Amino acid sequence: MRSNSENGALSTQMIFHYQQTGTILSCSYSDSTIIKGELLGLVNTDGSIEMSYQQINLKKELMTGICTSTPEILANGKILLHEKWQWTSGDKSVGTSTLEEL
Secondary structure: OOEEOOOOOOOOOOEEEEEEEOOEEEEEEEOOOEEEEEEEEEEOOOOOEEEEEEEEEOOOOEEEEEEEEEEEEOOOOOEEEEEEEEEOOOOOOEEEEEEEOO
């Protein structure tokens, strides 16, 4: 993860493991603050992704949200994801994240 809004729960050390089959995208993630996280999404014809996510943090709280992600292909061929998200649990706040392919 390259960047995350202050109200986001993920660290810049987070690594996401994406898989895509056709237009269906799935992902799992965890780090020192998230015990388990998963997302499920659909890839649109323009390449953007509509997804929902759920995760359990160290306090054993289930947190959920929705996200729209827009990919950018970098000069080195790697993908940068520009994300706009909103919690559907807790304070229901909004934020942005940027994820970069390793």
